[in-house]
Amino acid sequence: MKREQWGSRTGFILAAVGSAVGLGNIWRFPYMAYENGGGAFFIPYLFAMLTAGIPFMILEFTLGQKYRSGAPGTLRRLNHRFEWLGWFQVMICAVIAFYYVVVIAWAISYTWFAVDQSWGDDSNAFFFGEFLGLGDNSPSSLGSIQTHLLLPLVLAWAASFIATYRGVQGGIEKINKVLMPLLFILVLVLIGRVASLPGALNGINWLLEPDFSKIWDLKVWSAAYGQIFFTLSVGFAIMLSYASFLPEKSDINNNAFMTVLMNCGFSMLAGIMVFGALGYMAHAQQKELTDVVSSGVGLAFVTLPTAINLLPAPGVTGPLFFLALVFAGISSHISIAQAVTTGLMDKTGWSRQKTAIIFCGTGFVVSLLFITQGGLLLLDLVDHYINNMALLGSCLLELFLVGWLCKLSDYQKRANELSEFSVGIWWQLCIKFVSIAMLIVILFNNIVGAFKENYGGYSNNEILFIGWGMIAVMLVVAIIINASNKQEVNA
Numbered sequence: 001m002k003r004e005q006w007g008s009r010t011g012f013i014l015a016a017v018g019s020a021v022g023l024g025n026i027w028r029f030p031y032m033a034y035e036n037g038g039g040a041f042f043i044p045y046l047f048a049m050l051t052a053g054i055p056f057m058i059l060e061f062t063l064g065q066k067y068r069s070g071a072p073g074t075l076r077r078l079n080h081r082f083e084w085l086g087w088f089q090v091m092i093c094a095v096i097a098f099y100y101v102v103v104i105a106w107a108i109s110y111t112w113f114a115v116d117q118s119w120g121d122d123s124n125a126f127f128f129g130e131f132l133g134l135g136d137n138s139p140s141s142l143g144s145i146q147t148h149l150l151l152p153l154v155l156a157w158a159a160s161f162i163a164t165y166r167g168v169q170g171g172i173e174k175i176n177k178v179l180m181p182l183l184f185i186l187v188l189v190l191i192g193r194v195a196s197l198p199g200a201l202n203g204i205n206w207l208l209e210p211d212f213s214k215i216w217d218l219k220v221w222s223a224a225y226g227q228i229f230f231t232l233s234v235g236f237a238i239m240l241s242y243a244s245f246l247p248e249k250s251d252i253n254n255n256a257f258m259t260v261l262m263n264c265g266f267s268m269l270a271g272i273m274v275f276g277a278l279g280y281m282a283h284a285q286q287k288e289l290t291d292v293v294s295s296g297v298g299l300a301f302v303t304l305p306t307a308i309n310l311l312p313a314p315g316v317t318g319p320l321f322f323l324a325l326v327f328a329g330i331s332s333h334i335s336i337a338q339a340v341t342t343g344l345m346d347k348t349g350w351s352r353q354k355t356a357i358i359f360c361g362t363g364f365v366v367s368l369l370f371i372t373q374g375g376l377l378l379l380d381l382v383d384h385y386i387n388n389m390a391l392l393g394s395c396l397l398e399l400f401l402v403g404w405l406c407k408l409s410d411y412q413k414r415a416n417e418l419s420e421f422s423v424g425i426w427w428q429l430c431i432k433f434v435s436i437a438m439l440i441v442i443l444f445n446n447i448v449g450a451f452k453e454n455y456g457g458y459s460n461n462e463i464l465f466i467g468w469g470m471i472a473v474m475l476v477v478a479i480i481i482n483a484s485n486k487q488e489v490n491a
Ligand code: PHE
Pocket: 019, 020, 021, 022, 023, 024, 025, 096, 230, 231, 232, 233, 238, 332, 336
């Protein structure tokens, strides 16, 4: 059977941008920039983008396009002993798919709530209490399912199901061609609305004002590098499998630059939108910005609703905010799901319809764990270990295996032959030295930190069995799959 292909170059780029631009751009990037030196953060961030993001993107586009299979297949082609890393990456995606979808489900609910601001005056109590039903739960005592979240969860899974079921051109490409332009327009409209409010410019200034003293702080650099892999979806199967559907003749370098630049540009826009809203809110409540700023889940589902209450015509602007979150989330979730189904299909030869049914069906059931009363805490713990350990480890291993144990210059040659413009020797140096060195430092720090103090105050057993246990199981399963293959090769 012939491998599916993207219908057009624009289609591929929009899908890649759709994957890269996600919840992380809206709720992680702005806060991270603000925390790590404001305008000065752009120096390490741009440095990480140039030395890690772009080279890694070029590498994954080249490998995917050349070997035309998902992460396990591509790594097996490089060396049959590398295949396990591909499965480890596929499992990272599967786990992310199970909880990322729940955040999209929240955003769907909130789009609806925003019409009449059903969260009322105390958006904090509403989110944690009424909405999530969080009591004295913990990651290991989840309580019962919040049934009002079932419908939004089905809707959130439906998007990825339809996309994978209908395939690369008829599903993924079509959906992204609609969602991405809409998302950019939405964000521009929201910036236009927010920027003209009193105090908004102050908020934006707070974000951009450079604090150069932070430049010498290693933490700031590791934040920048950590964010770049996550935000670009590189190093854990996603871009590799998207690139495996590229036609024979495809520009690699240019596509990679465009994807990276659009993602980072979008992050800037999101930063301006979020801090504009925060600045207005601080002004309206006569508070300092430092008192209203928050990160992650709290930013999107507690702070933003309060800001929306204060807006003129909140019933219009509010739903648009959450719709932007939904669109950004869905296009990323599609790419995460696709990385898993591509891996499965390449391995088993199942049809994509069958694979879509099996993966999304199983995924829906697993994601029920995260719509329980304690679901948020489980999500928080799992997300922390996936992001700070598994994902960075996977990036490091991939760069090491490909950079040091394969002939990197061959891939540089191949990328350059296919592309309008060429990359020089800096490309190899960035992969073999700069990125790897940074990843070792960050990962080492994270691991040491994990042993010094339990993340989020969770219990020893929860950290051991849910955090580390999950990663250990993923590794063992990946190695078993790889080992069972080796016999086939030898036989
Ligand atoms: N890169 C996207 C973001 O910044 C989404 C994403 C995250 C995709 C994690 C895959 C894995 O949110």
